[in-house]
Amino acid sequence: MRCWSDLYVMYKCKTTRNYTPLRGFLHHLIPPWSDIPIFLAVARNGTLTGAAKALKLDRTTVARRMENVERAIGNVLFDRKDGRLVLTVDGKQVFSAAEVAEQELMTLGKGFESRSHKSGKITVSLSEHLLLSLADCFAQFIEQHPDILLELSATDRHVDLKYFEADILLRMSRRAPLRLESRHIGRPIFSIFRKKNALNSMSCYISLVGEANVSKLLLKHQPDAKTIAAVNGVVSMRDMIATGVGVGVLPRFFADQDPRIERCFDIPPVDGGLYIVYLPEQSRLHRIKAFVEFVEAYLRKMDGFDHNQ
Structure with a gap:
């Protein structure tokens, strides 16, 4: 009987390109298929008791099989935190590969219907x-x-x-x-925005933190524009503009959804x-x-x- 890792490597080599690194990774880190359901159940439930219940096994058996898995791989797959088992970085790598293989092997075993799962x-x-x-x-x-x-x-x-x-x-x-x-x-398309129906000029500019100068495009429309505030995020920028204290640059996909503000004019696209x-x-x-x-x-x-x- 082929081990789970051999089946998975065979499958990936047929369906993807440049999988040499993954092949080596799997052979070193993946135990035989018979232990994979144990590992997946522990990862998904977060406790040995929960995994044992899901698999209809006793807790001692699950604990022993998980010790065998970690010993076979040579890496710690779980950290113990607040009474729960949390995947380590190595554990997450194994989990990712195991889950893909489980899905594909289920598809082969159950036919096309399992693809909708x-x-x-x-x-x-x-x-x-x-x-x-x-x-x-x-x-x-x-x-x-x-x-x-x-x-x-x-x-x-x-x-x-x-x-x-x-x-x-x-x-x-x-x-x-x-x-x-x-x-x-x-x-994304960016524009200068102001408060809805605001009648005041665009001389007050709200910048992002770290932005040194007023937008050059704004200066063409409003030569006396100056920075009066700086914020550290797009959401904060929108909310400041909505107060009417000044104008600022926002992405249209976000700002157009807010009825409190309106577009003045678009600015050149960003890279x-x-x-x-x-x-x-x-x-x-x-x-x-x-x-x-x-x-x-x-x-x-x-x-x-x-x-x-």
């Missing part, structure tokens, strides 16, 4: 203004996929997919990231665009594929982007 958790990292802009999109996705837990992390800090800090990134970037899968949505980014080895997971395709379709219908760039 979508469940599990997706962790998405994105900026706060993107989360607010896509709230309706995410609500629709949750309604259509009730078995998928969507974990949304609103942050602008660097998130490393290779360390499994998230499953999917939605990020502005000058170019497509290297060695990762990505979907380019388009170049780069919005990307949906994810790991190549997770691209075949049904839930990842479903989410990426759903969000991409939603964004391509959304105003405020130059989708031809």
Whole structure:
């Protein structure tokens, strides 16, 4: 009987290119298939007791099998935190590969019908203004996929997919990231915004923290414009503009949704665009594929982007 890792490597080598690093990784880190259900159950339940219940085994058996798994791999796969078992970075790597293989082997065993199965958790990292802009999109996705837990992390800090800090990134970037899968949505359109129906001039400018000068385009329209405040985020910028204290630059896909403010004029496009980014080895997971395709379709219908760039 072939071990699980051999089956998975055979499958990936037939369906993808350049999988040599993954082949080596799997042979060193993946135990025989018979132990994989134990590992997956512990990872998904977070406790030995929960895994034992899910597998209809006794807790001692599960604990012994997990010790065998870690001994065979030679790496610690779980940290013990607050009474729960949390995957380490090595554990997350094994889990990612094991989950893909489990899905594909289930498909081979159960036929085409199993391809429609979508469940599990997706962790998405994105900026706060993107989360607010896509709230309706995410609500629709949750309604259509009730078995998928969507974990949304609103942050602008660097998130490393290779360390499994998230499953999917939605990020502005000058170019497509290297060695990762990505979907380019388009170049966002930016405009100068002011409070709705404001009659005052555009001489008061709100900048982002670290922005040294008033927008050159604004100065063409309002030569006496000067910076009166600086904020550290797009959402804060919008809320300051809505008070009527000054004008500022915002992406149209976000700001056009707010009835408190209005566009004055567009500014020249910025370099780069919005990307949906994810790991190549997770691209075949049904839930990842479903989410990426759903969000991409939603964004391509959304105003405020130059989708031809």
